[in-house]
Amino acid sequence: MDTGKLTKFNFKENKLTNNNLVNEIYARNYGVITHDEQAKLTNAKVTVIGAGGVGGITLISLARMGVGNITVVDMDEFDYSNINRQMLSGISRVGKSKAECARETLLDINPAINVTIRKEKLVEANAKEIINGSDVVIDATDNLISRVIIHRAAQKLNIHSVWIAVTPPFRGGVMTFSGTTPAYELVLSHPSYGKELTPEVIKDVGKIKDERAKVSVEHGALADWADDYLNNDAPWAVICPVANIVGISASFEAFKIILKRDNLQPTYAPNLIKINLADTNMVQVVTPKNGSWNNAEL
Numbered sequence: 496m497d498t499g500k501l502t503k504f505n506f507k508e509n510k511l512t513n514n515n516l517v518n519e520i521y522a523r524n525y526g527v528i529t530h531d532e533q534a535k536l537t538n539a540k541v542t543v544i545g546a547g548g549v550g551g552i553t554l555i556s557l558a559r560m561g562v563g564n565i566t567v568v569d570m571d572e573f574d575y576s577n578i579n580r581q582m583l584s585g586i587s588r589v590g591k592s593k594a595e596c597a598r599e600t601l602l603d604i605n606p607a608i609n610v611t612i613r614k615e616k617l618v619e620a621n622a623k624e625i626i627n628g629s630d631v632v633i634d635a636t637d638n639l640i641s642r643v644i645i646h647r648a649a650q651k652l653n654i655h656s657v658w659i660a661v662t663p664p665f666r667g668g669v670m671t672f673s674g675t676t677p678a679y680e681l682v683l684s685h686p687s688y689g690k691e692l693t694p695e696v697i698k699d700v701g702k703i704k705d706e707r708a709k710v711s712v713e714h715g716a717l718a719d720w721a722d723d724y725l726n727n728d729a730p731w732a733v734i735c736p737v738a739n740i741v742g743i744s745a746s747f748e749a750f751k752i753i754l755k756r757d758n759l760q761p762t763y764a765p766n767l768i769k770i771n772l773a774d775t776n777m778v779q780v781v782t783p784k785n786g787s788w789n790n791a792e793l
Contacts, residue, residue, distance in 0.1 A: 517607055521561045532754050537563035539753045542629040544568045544617055544645055546593040548733055549659050550635030551583035552742035554597050558604040560750055565601060568613040568625060569593040580735040617641055619692065622648035631749040633657045635742070637731060639700050643687055646672055646679035655761070657748045658683075659741050660793050662707055663716035663732040667741040667770035668793050671748050671761040682764045683790040704731075706791035715773065737772060744768055744778075767793075 517537075524533055541562050543550050546569040557565055571593050577584040583596050594612035601610050617625055617636075622644050626632045632654055634645045642658065649656035653674035660668040672679050680688035686699040708721045708731075716732065723729035748768075751761045762768050762780055767788065769781045 517605065520605055524561060528754070533561055535753050535755075536561040536750075539630045539749075540564035540566070540628060541749050541753075542566040542568065542626050542632045543635055544625075544632065544641070545635035545637070546583060546597045547571070547577065547635065547637070548580040548735075548738035549661060549742040549745065550633070551581050551593075551597065552739045553633055553635055553746045554601060555582055555604070556743055556746035557749060558601045558608055560746070561605075562749070562753070563607070564609045564611075566611040566613065566625070566629070567594045567597045567601075568615070568617055569597070570614050570616050576730065580733050580738045582739065617644060619644050623652060626654060627652060629654050631655045631657065631752050633659075633745050633749060635659060635745065639703055640692065640697055643680060643685065643692065643700065650674055650678060655749075655752045657745045658764075659745050660790075661731075661733050661738050661741050662714075662793060663711040663720070664714060665734070665737055665772040666711075666714060666793075667737050667744075669741060669744040669748060669762065669768040669770070670764045670766060671752065672764050673761075676764045677786070679764070682787050683793075684787050685790065703790050707793070710792050714771075737770070740770060740772070740778070744770070 521533055539562050541557055543554055543565065546554060546567050550569070554565065554567060572590055573584045573588045573593055573596065575589055583593065583600055588596050592614060594614050598610045598612050601608050613625060615621070626648055632645060632649050634642050634656060636642055636645070646656050646658065650672060656672045658670050658672065658679060678688065687696045690696050705725055708724045712718050712721050720729055720732055724731065748761050751759050765783050765786055765788065767781050768778065770778050
């Protein structure tokens, strides 16, 4: 575990005191939220699993809103293919740890944020330990088994968890789970619901993303890309605005969870924030007819 420090900034050399600096940073939040609500954000702890396309902008948004305790979980390093959409990436950061770059960026936004980084893979053995004590955990991974593990652990710990999806060509989704919502795997019709994650079950879950690639062609994704993806000759296709609007929406779900306003409720599962930037109604909240979704179609 690597805990962030107040690096590259010296409050003593700044004209403003620590508290005054923070007040200046978040001055334009007031009027939208109260001082008490800003304090709730300051005291909140959010864990983001994944610091890539969705996770990066989510982290940036959380810091700019004023979340005071952020844990970043990502074992990967940036490469050139990340630059098209990942807001923490850049030429100068290729080959560098995503988690470390996230910490650097968050502390540059507000040096008073407590940033903890975990450069490790979240698995069944460490999931509860990593997310324990969080007010919200945001699933910004691109691995379906990791997602199952995240949401199972969060529900057992009675921690809110936010699910996201980014699907070609211009689609995405966000929804929030809690200790009182239906289970993630039930809502998304996963074959793993109620089962141990055996190799056979893991294989069945992995087929969902292959089906999503096929369905994406019906929505305008390139058929040649889908064929290449299914043959392991191409990565998942993502364009910047879609990844970023999904991440911003996920951060706003965390915002709503932390503030606990009666008139600003999270989008609790099975309700879904459905995003399709190619539609006239680009963002809308929808409810499944039978209480669950086919993940392959999202």
